[in-house]
Amino acid sequence: MKTALLFPGQGSQRVGMGRDLAHRFEIARRTYQEADDALGFAISALCFEGPEDDLTLTQYSQPAILTTSMAVFRVLTAEKGLRFDIAAGHSLGEWSALCAAGALGFADAVRLTHQRGLFMQAAVPVGDGAMAALMGMELPAVIELCMSARADGEPCEPANLNGGGQIVISGHTAAIDRAIAAAKGKGAKRAVKLQVSAPFHCSLMAPAAEQLAEALAGVTVNPPTVPVVANVTAEPTTDPAQIKQLLVEQVTAPVRWEESVKAIAATGVTRAYELGAGSVLRGLVKRIAETIETTTIGEPHEVDAFNA
Numbered sequence: 645m646k647t648a649l650l651f652p653g654q655g656s657q658r659v660g661m662g663r664d665l666a667h668r669f670e671i672a673r674r675t676y677q678e679a680d681d682a683l684g685f686a687i688s689a690l691c692f693e694g695p696e697d698d699l700t701l702t703q704y705s706q707p708a709i710l711t712t713s714m715a716v717f718r719v720l721t722a723e724k725g726l727r728f729d730i731a732a733g734h735s736l737g738e739w740s741a742l743c744a745a746g747a748l749g750f751a752d753a754v755r756l757t758h759q760r761g762l763f764m765q766a767a768v769p770v771g772d773g774a775m776a777a778l779m780g781m782e783l784p785a786v787i788e789l790c791m792s793a794r795a796d797g798e799p800c801e802p803a804n805l806n807g808g809g810q811i812v813i814s815g816h817t818a819a820i821d822r823a824i825a826a827a828k829g830k831g832a833k834r835a836v837k838l839q840v841s842a843p844f845h846c847s848l849m850a851p852a853a854e855q856l857a858e859a860l861a862g863v864t865v866n867p868p869t870v871p872v873v874a875n876v877t878a879e880p881t882t883d884p885a886q887i888k889q890l891l892v893e894q895v896t897a898p899v900r901w902e903e904s905v906k907a908i909a910a911t912g913v914t915r916a917y918e919l920g921a922g923s924v925l926r927g928l929v930k931r932i933a934e935t936i937e938t939t940t941i942g943e944p945h946e947v948d949a950f951n952a
Contacts, residue, residue: 648908648916650929650938651713651733651740653899654844656922657705659694661942662712666692668944671722672715675750679711682751683758687711702841703761706736707754713740713920714750716942720919725952728917730880730908732873734925735804735844735899736760738891744919745868747887752863759859763852764842764895773843774820775803777812780833786811789830793823803845807902808931812838814846845898853895860888878903880911902932909933917941917950 666672666688676688690699691708698704717740720726733741736757743753778786786802790813794800800823803814813823820837827835843849865888871880874890878900881887905928908916916938918925923940930938941950 645915646729646911646913647727648913648936649717649728649731649741649744650916650918650925651731651737651744652709652918652920652922652925653733653735653737654702654705654709655840656920656924657699657709658921659691659696659699661691661708661921662688662715663692664944665715665719665942665947669719669723669947671718675715675718676711678750679707679754682754683707687754700841701761702765703758706757706761709736709920710740710743710753710757712942713737714743714753716919716947717744719947720917720941720950723947724950726917726950727952728870730871730873730911730913731868732904732908733875734901735875735894737920737925738872738875738894740920741872742865742868742887742891745870745872747866747868747872747884749864756856756859756863760852760856760895763855763859764844764849767850767852768842768848770841772817773815773848774817775812775814775838775840775843776820776824777810777836777838778827778832778834779836780809781811781827781831783811785830786813789813789823789826790815793819793826795819799847801846802898803843804899805902806899807905807928809833810928814843815848816843845894845896847896849895853892856895857892860891863888873904873907875899875901875904878907880907901928905929905932905936909936
């Protein structure tokens with residue numbers, strides 16, 4: 645039986661995540677301490693105690709989510725002998741997948757995701773960018789909607805191709821508002837603006853991509869122990885140079901999650917574990933690939949129930 649590991653992205657954070665795990669398992673406590681040391685501030689305290697307003701800020705939520713996912717991964721590896729054949733993550737979660745597969749060192753990944761969040765937040769003034777989730781539209785119709793909503797200096801682009809009838813768009817606030825207003829007339833069942841601090845995965849993030857490329861230049865990327873499916877290509881890769889380039893491209897490119905899950909299913913995977921906070925990916929996988937049984941693991945009782 646082939647197994648995939650899946651890692652959640654931004655939006656899965658919640659106050660209290662990892663707290664019980666760290667209380668129960670020493671290796672989880674050490675993971676949070678390593679993250680605190682790498683960052684020079686207590687990301688552990690933000691995860692365990694909040695406040696929520698701070699944890700939601702992208703420069704904190706990104707390393708916080710990665711650290712929590714890695715704490716779960718390390719506990720399962722140490723306590724349960726976890727083995728896996730392929731890995732993937734949604735947006736930020738791709739960093740967790742690469743870390744779990746040994747392509748990135750944990751301290752490097754924590755520092756870089758913190759910087760990634762800072763770069764993304766600084767790329768667009770607060771209020772100038774937005775994202776919205778569209779339900780019930782196919783990609784060609786979404787592309788047409790985006791083209792009609794955009795204007796000079798006001799992009800509107802597909803950002804998260806999540807599957808299960810959900811596509812997220814990203815861009816300038818005025819363009820996103822126009823797209824939401826027109827969406828139902830184009831066949832959308834729902835169009836909802838998301839509570840995010842920046843317009844991720846669109847061309848407005850180009851300055852952040854450039855800064856991330858500079859930050860990544862001096863970081864070693866190793867061949868991963870298993871293939872990692874990249875968001876940009878929806879294909880597995882093990883090439884360090886390609887991995888580094890795709891992490892940069894991912895900042896402005898759409899997350900091809902539906903295709904990524906189908907690519908995982910095509911390798912013969914029938915079992916997946918979503919590691920970290922939340923269970924969003926489990927729901928998406930269920931709608932994309934019924935042949936893959938997905939289990940969420942993030943709390944001590946879920947670790948106890950795990951059978952390798």
